Amino acid sequence: xxxxxxxxxxxVKPGGSxxxxxxxxxxxxxxxxxNWVRQAPGKGLEWxxxxxxxGTYIYYADSVKGRFTIxxxxxxNSLYLQMNxxxxxxxxxxxxxxxxxxFNYCDVWGQGSLVTVSS
Amino acid sequence: DVQMTQSPSSLSxxxxxxxxxxxxxxxxxRNSLHWYFQKPGKAPKLLIYAASTLQxxxxxxxxxxxSGTDFTLTISSLQxxxxxxxxxxxxxxxxxxxxxxxxxxxx
Numbered sequence: 001x002x003x004x005x006x007x008x009x010x011x012v013k014p015g016g017s018x019x020x021x022x023x024x025x026x027x028x029x030x031x032x033x034x035n036w037v038r039q040a041p042g043k044g045l046e047w048x049x050x051x052x053x054x055g056t057y058i059y060y061a062d063s064v065k066g067r068f069t070i071x072x073x074x075x076x077n078s079l080y081l082q083m084n085x086x087x088x089x090x091x092x093x094x095x096x097x098x099x100x101x102x103f104n105y106c107d108v109w110g111q112g113s114l115v116t117v118s119s
Numbered sequence: 120d121v122q123m124t125q126s127p128s129s130l131s132x133x134x135x136x137x138x139x140x141x142x143x144x145x146x147x148x149r150n151s152l153h154w155y156f157q158k159p160g161k162a163p164k165l166l167i168y169a170a171s172t173l174q175x176x177x178x179x180x181x182x183x184x185x186s187g188t189d190f191t192l193t194i195s196s197l198q199x200x201x202x203x204x205x206x207x208x209x210x211x212x213x214x215x216x217x218x219x220x221x222x223x224x225x226x
Contacts, residue, residue, distance in 0.1 A: 035215070037163075044204075044206060044217060044218070044219050044220040045155070045157075045163060045206050045208070045217040045220070046217065047208070047214055047215040047216065047217060050213065050215070059213040059214070060214075061214045062120075062214065095162055095163070100168070103151055103153070103168055103169050103210055104151075104210035104215065105153040105165060105168045105169075105208070105210055106153075106155075106163070106165060106208075107165050107168075107174070109162040109163055109164070110162065111162055112162055
C-alpha cells in the first residue's frame with residue numbers, strides 16, 4: 001500500500017524551530033518528487049515547497065523562503081521540512097504529498113501533522 | 120505569481136443535483152490545472168488532473184473541462200459523500216497556487 005506518514009509536529013514558541021518528517025512506503029520513493037502543503041485552521045490549502053526526486057530542484061513559497069528548508073534522504077525513504085523562525089501564521093496542518101512528474105500534481109497525501117506556533 | 124480564483128466559495132445543493140465549480144487563472148496555465156476534494160479533518164484527495172483526466176477510482180459523475188485560464192469541475196448527480204470542500208491548483212509555474220476553495224453543503 002502506498003503510504004505517507006508525517007511526524008514531528010507540535011507546539012512551538014514564536015521564533016522557534018521544528019523539523020517535520022514524512023516516511024514513505026509502498027512505492028519507489030527515490031523516483032518521485034515531493035511537495036509540502038499546509039492548511040491553517042479553517043482555511044484553504046497553501047503550497048509550501050517542492051523537491052525533485054534527486055533533490056536537485058527545490059522551490060519555496062515566498063511566505064516561507066529563507067526560513068524553511070526542504071530535504072530528503074532517499075536511502076531512508078524520508079522527506080523533511082526544517083522550519084526556523086516560526087511565526088503565528090505558520091500554524092497549520094502540514095501535509096507531505098507525492099508529486100506525479102510531468103504535471104506535478106499531488107496524487108498521494110499523508111494524513112498531516114499539526115504545527116502550532118504560540119507563546 | 121498565478122492567482123487562482125474559485126467560484127462560488129460556498130454552494131448549497133441537494134442529492135441528485137448537477138453542480139459546477141469554476142476556477143479562473145490570472146494568466147494562461149494551459150492544462151496544468153488539477154482538482155482536489157477534502158472532507159473535514161481529512162487529507163485532500165486528487166479528483167482530476169490535467170484539467171480533464173479522472174484520477175483512477177474517482178466516480179464518472181465527476182468531470183473537468185477547460186484550458187488556458189478558465190476551468191470547470193462538474194458533478195453530474197450529487198451523492199451524499201460528495202458534500203465536502205473542493206480546491207483547484209495550478210502547477211504551470213511555481214508557486215503552485217491553489218484556489219481558495221469551494222465548500223459544498225447539503226441544502
